[in-house]
Amino acid sequence: MPSGKILVAQGGGPTAVINQSLVGVVLEARRFRQVTRVYGALHGVRGIINEDFVDLTQETSHNLEMVAATPSSALGSTRDKPDAAYCEQIFEVLRAHEIEHFFYIGGNDSSDTVRIVSDRAKAAGYPLRCIHIPKTIDNDLVGSDHTPGFPSAARFVAQAFAGANLDNASLPGVYVGVVMGRHAGFLTAASALGKKFPDDGPHLIYLPERVFSLESFLADVKAAYAQHGRCVIAVSEGIHDASGEAIASLLAKEVERDAHGNVQLSGTGALADLLCDEIKAKLGIKRVRGDTFGYLQRSFIGCVSDVDQREAREVGEKAVQFAMWGDRCGSVAIKRTGYYSADYELLPLDAVAGKTRTMEDEFITASGTGVTDAFRMYLRPLLGSGMPDAFRLRPAPVAKILKK
Amino acid sequence: MPSGKILVAQGGGPTAVINQSLVGVVLEARRFRQVTRVYGALHGVRGIINEDFVDLTQETSHNLEMVAATPSSALGSTRDKPDAAYCEQIFEVLRAHEIEHFFYIGGNDSSDTVRIVSDRAKAAGYPLRCIHIPKTIDNDLVGSDHTPGFPSAARFVAQAFAGANLDNASLPGVYVGVVMGRHAGFLTAASALGKKFPDDGPHLIYLPERVFSLESFLADVKAAYAQHGRCVIAVSEGIHDASGEAIASLLAKEVERDAHGNVQLSGTGALADLLCDEIKAKLGIKRVRGDTFGYLQRSFIGCVSDVDQREAREVGEKAVQFAMWGDRCGSVAIKRTGYYSADYELLPLDAVAGKTRTMEDEFITASGTGVTDAFRMYLRPLLGSGMPDAFRLRPAPVAKILKK
The missing domain is CATH 3.40.50.450 (Rossmann fold)
Structure with a gap:
């Protein structure tokens, strides 16, 4: 020895x-x-x-x-x-x-x-x-069921989306949250664990395991917005088109063509902002907000x-x-x-060395924009104890007098 | 009655x-x-x-x-x-x-x-x-010592910077975190409460109560980076030049002149990205990352x-x-x-109606890029109990053999 x-x-x-x-x-x-x-x-x-x-x-x-x-x-x-x-x-x-x-x-x-x-x-x-x-x-x-570090980051993402959903319900509009993960969508998918009520967001989840099409994206957002009067969206920073090119670079190229210079792709808010611009321009929705979780999701102290x-x-x-x-x-x-x-x-x-795991097909819904119960069952115990919970007032409408 | x-x-x-x-x-x-x-x-x-x-x-x-x-x-x-x-x-x-x-x-x-x-x-x-x-x-x-809602958001910002500082110490570079607050810098100033050791970040804090000059900013960052080999910066979204024009719009105008269309100023990562671009271009620092705390700081569940x-x-x-x-x-x-x-x-x-309070002078250091102990004393009790704390390994260097 x-x-x-x-x-x-x-x-x-x-x-x-x-x-x-x-x-x-x-x-x-x-x-x-x-x-x-x-x-x-x-x-x-x-x-x-x-x-x-x-x-x-x-x-x-x-x-x-x-x-x-x-x-x-x-x-x-x-x-x-x-x-x-x-x-x-x-x-x-x-x-x-x-x-x-x-x-x-x-x-x-x-x-x-x-x-x-x-x-x-x-x-x-x-x-x-x-x-x-x-x-x-x-x-x-x-080779691992999961990796240390992922559960805590997943908990941050789930809590962030639980809060963002409440914020979005209070002041309705479209909210885009960009999550880390260039090849694997696990962390972005964790956003689904922030959902409690059936109409809670995230309403749409975009993972690098599926090909991203801006056209389908806009159609999805339009439909969700029509259904809920609002829309919360989780997007992986690694989303890419059919050729494998990152959407962040595709959209950023337009900016570069504008001679603005070098737009950074990772560690910036560019992807969220560019997706928000598309939603505003193409769908005519006024209140569209984008957040890039950035370093908070991996280094926030106390989550x-x-x-x-x-x-x-x-x-x-x-x-x-x-x-x-x-x-x-x-x-x-x-x-x-x-x-x-x-x-x-x-x-x-x-x-293990040099190999990359991505999300298993059984974890992603057929639509490609949601996660399955198998994924929820997989992730839930890893998030640990004391997950904060969201409660609602129950409806008890008052009869109108003036606007009958 | x-x-x-x-x-x-x-x-x-x-x-x-x-x-x-x-x-x-x-x-x-x-x-x-x-x-x-x-x-x-x-x-x-x-x-x-x-x-x-x-x-x-x-x-x-x-x-x-x-x-x-x-x-x-x-x-x-x-x-x-x-x-x-x-x-x-x-x-x-x-x-x-x-x-x-x-x-x-x-x-x-x-x-x-x-x-x-x-x-x-x-x-x-x-x-x-x-x-x-x-x-x-x-x-x-x-008229109020403080307003409900501020202490919890301040706690989020302090915890976020405590974590971002640890992240930045681990992988040194420049980190810019943009915090909400168009006219009052209280929330941005709360970043200072995430600091424990003398060399911890945030090393620089930019508040809307002081005129922002890109030239001084770059000089400050250069000096802090030279001193610490890294630099963590807290920036209020409301920073403005001497004429009162928001830096976000001044910098964004360049993008608009590039005919990129309507760049959003609030609820986007534009300000952080643009400041990072300036640091990279003018100071030649390679690892520069920007986060915009966005909606997380007011709606995160569990902080x-x-x-x-x-x-x-x-x-x-x-x-x-x-x-x-x-x-x-x-x-x-x-x-x-x-x-x-x-x-x-x-x-x-x-x-109260229609009036706006900003940070008192006694809360801001003479340099304009830090907060005073009076501010720390003011804010600390509001953050509440159970604030997470950061610990370090104490130095115990091993003698070199090859590289003596």
């Missing part, structure tokens, strides 16, 4: 619970006698090649618990996507510091990094155990699923156990074992 | 606690024997002239309590700004239904409506008691201040008491009586 030093790092976009996994690794590793040091790399793989390490063995368990409950990556993150040469550098640093366990908390790209580093160590005959610990609000890792917190902690703990007791490399996956209960398994890195 | 029927309605943009005030009126009114009916008008003053009334006397107190805890206006709202003729119509409907008490929950415009209707009743010798019940997330009503809930309930209750026990017209105001404790008083409608 390898011993000595272990290293943990965090990569990619932060989540509300990614520090739970970090702390799960640190506290569990500190229980093993053969572990002399638990290092953290600052800003992911970049921190490894720069040797920017902190000694987490010297942090109190109390402060670690407080950090665990804090969203975003406490060690810092990176968008670096290591190639073979970069992985070689990572390996050289690990070897120089005699690190024999490497835990990387991240999404698809991170799992690929872990796979390459693991292969490199094997080829060099260096005893390195590499574990990928899943996190991503996109829920797009294959978290307790189920997600628990599981994010456990994938960190289990990662250490798989490495220490099982002496294995791999990617930790969540397996659903009851309604609702979960267990963890270690998948081969090849089964 | 007038008796019989009372009417309550909600106007303007909804808040997280406006239904607390509604339920405060209904439950308190139902305690008075002389009150035979409590009517609610649907969609504010428009519901009055359309005689769209519901009988709230027939609603259970249990469901009223559940509605009280639900954000947005349960009776529906309106953006109608009644003129004299409109107020005349309101009065005619009130007279036809023998309504002798009118409670209107709203902001500046609503207080003006109440004033005109009250004057009209007096002139006609009709015994109508009119009470304006304050609500606005902008906190821009004169509410318990102090705000209690006070919103009480202004509704007190409104009924002022009308019933005091036989008075006016506007209910919150008075701070301790740190923290509040009481309520009834101001003359003339003292």
Whole structure:
């Protein structure tokens, strides 16, 4: 069994619970006698090649618990996507510091990094155990029932749409909310969990798993608006046409053709604004508002699923156990074992690395603009306890006197 | 003392606690024997002239309590700004239904409506008691320490910036968050309450109380970015140049000159995107992201201040008491009586109607891009209990081996 030093790092976009996994690794590793040091790399793989390490063995368990409950990556993150040469550098640093366990908390790209580093160590005959610990609000890792971080972001999106629906009912019009998720629509679909009464929004949901047509979109909005006198719409930032080109870039091109310069596609309100402009121009509806949930949905402090917190902690703990007791490399996956209960398994890195999961067909209605009860059943327990609820006054109309 | 029927309605943009005030009126009114009916008008003053009334006397107190805890206006709202003729119509409907008490929950415009209707009743010798019940997330009503609805929206903004700061620290760059508030910067200033450590963002805050200059803005951002390696910025949607022209329209004009058509100014991400474009183009910073908090900040379900809930309930209750026990017209105001404790008083409608409060000078730093401790002391107790907190790992660097 390898011993000595272990290293943990965090990569990619932060989540509300990614520090739970970090702390799960640190506290569990500190229980093993053969572990002399638990290092953290600052800003992911970049921190490894720069040797920017902190000694987490010297942090109190109390402060670690407080950090665990804090969203975003406490060690810092990176968008670096290591190639073979970069992985070689990572390996050289690990070897120089005699690190024999490497835990990387991240999404698809991170799992690929872990796979390459693991292969490199094997080829060099260096005893390195590499574990990928899943996190991503996109829920797009294959092999897992779901990914840590997704449930809390989904809860934010569901709560946001529950509120936006109430706002829209109070001052009727069209509301477009743009949600993160370039290839997988899970997070956008979570908007449906904010719905309580049959006439509540979101009335229409647009996912990257279905081809988006501006013509059908406008027809859908027109029909929903005619039915409800208002319309709440959830749109994934990743919607695209039949050729796979993102709607954000298609619409933005018009702006570019106007010589306005470089219009940003992600991390901006452009898609929501452009869809709103289309609705106003083509349907003649006056009150049309668009919000882009942006970074709020992944970093808002104080909106978290307790189920997600628990599981994010456990994938960190289990990662250490798989490495220490099982002496294995791999990617930790969540397996659903009851309604609702979960267990963890270690998948081969090849089964996860660089692959992308999208929403299963059974989760999307035939119309393509809604989600099924199967999806609601899938997501509901993940949102955790204490979901806020919306109540209405019940109708008791008063007879008119003047306008009989 | 007038008796019989009372009417309550909600106007303007909804808040997280406006239904607390509604339920405060209904439950308190139902305690008075002389009150035979409590009517609610649907969609504010428009519901009055359309005689769209519901009988709230027939609603259970249990469901009223559940509605009280639900954000947005349960009776529906309106953006109608009644003129004299409109107020005349309101009065005619009130007279036809023998309504002798009118409670209107709203902001500046609503207080003006109440004033005109009250004057009209007096002139006609009709015994109508009119009470304006304050609500606005902008906190821009004169005569009150603060307005119900503002504390919960401020809490959302503080939590959002606390999270955005953590996100930005994890993946450094520039982050611009645009907050509601066309004339008053209170809500934007609330972003400062998300700050814990000295180097936390928001590093810069731009308020409508100070003249905005794009040149100074870029210089400020450049300096903050140089100091922290990142920069989090809170911007009010109402920032304007020396002539009073909104920056949103100044920048948007360029787009209009490009013949792109009608670019929306409010309820869009345009201002954030345009400021981000300027930062990227002029300062050469690569990672620049903008979010517009939009409707999330006023309608998000599940982010509410318990102090705000209690006070919103009480202004509704007190409104009924002022009308019933005091036989008075006016506007209910919150008075701070301790740190923290509040009481309520009834101001003359003339003292509130159509007036706008902006941030006091003592709340803004000399630089114009920050808030003072006086503001922090003012706002902190209003945010309520259970504010989420952010924790950090403490530094314990590991000695480098390769890159000594």
